[in-house]
Amino acid sequence: MSAPDTPGWAFDTLAVRAGQERSQFNEHSEALYLTSSFVFDNAAQAAARFSGAEAGNVYARFTNPTVTTLQERLAALEGAEGCIATASGMAAILSTVMALMKSGEHIVASRSIFGATQQLFGNILPRFGVETSFVDQGGIEAFRAAMRPDTRLVFIETPSNPLTEVFDIAALAEVAHAGGALLVVDNCFCTPALQRPLQLGADLIIHSATKYLDGQGRVLGGAVCGSAALMEEVFKFLRTAGPTLSPFNAWVILKGLETLAVRMKAQSANALEMAQWLESRPQVARVFYPGLASHPQHALAMRQQTAGGAIVSFEVKGEREAAWRVVDSCRLLSITANLGDTKTTITHPASTTHGRISAEARAASGIGEGLLRIAVGLESPADLQADLARGLG
């Protein structure tokens, strides 16, 4: 679980090479170890492995070499001491909370976070004595005001989904640390190819590897990255409770990481082109994309990200009826809530991803009936524009 020895390698090199350890067959591509347990040379070794006196694999709920390779590679990309892979992004968030918090402690979270994370914090954790204060708006000062003596985690996503609100990671790290709490950043939308929160002062990074890390819509996975000491705590929970990533999924995500940097660069360029085009359409009231000069936090986004990312949201004139017309006219864009794929997807958040949230909470988050979100992939922007133009009328 220590950072791999990769002195001076650039991000692009780490993405392809970090963490690989070859077996006796000297395979070129990373091996997939489909085994749930590992054999010991003798009884003494078995005892030493179980007690932790000797390092090595025991059982795949704890570790598996393919999963370990993924963890080391992702840690290298985030500039973290360690990484623990999990079965999904939600498993990464749950494992972090379960490992680091206890009853009576408190979370300060942005309201602009993934729907399932809101449900977990707002409806499930209170049963176990962990309360969350959600910050709707008001910027850094609102986060500071929400801090309590028992606050353990400050949790944000930046840019947020679907409105691409950008949070100042360095400023929020100061707020969290001043209150004795840890800053957790869900880095799903940017990935380390565009944004490295630990370098800006964050303590923990969450990933839904289901999204851009795999990048091709194939498997579920998740990860948490941070210091060796924090990862030790997350590991103790994982090996006991079992929200472990399967080696097969780890292997798929590992191959996804090899093209992460080129995909994020190309998909961000396509997204910028789509955002500029949407901004020029008379039927579009407003476009939300951090890479646009018109984005209220464009300067901050360009300070902490190397590109705008691939998520673009836009408000069409004419409420739900007009928005659904755009969705229903699509022949190329996929109507699906997933994102982070090479195939462009389109979603109407108010009736899907944010449909279970109360109307008031949705209004507080600024998610209107005319809002659409596209997760831009690798198709030609001209073809995507032709597809959307049909429904925009």
Ligand SMILES: *Cc1c(COP(=O)(O)O)cnc(C)c1O
């Ligand atoms: C999808 C997503 C998650 C949850 O990840 P799963 O792999 O679906 O469990 C968490 N955060 C963000 C920002 C996401 O987009």
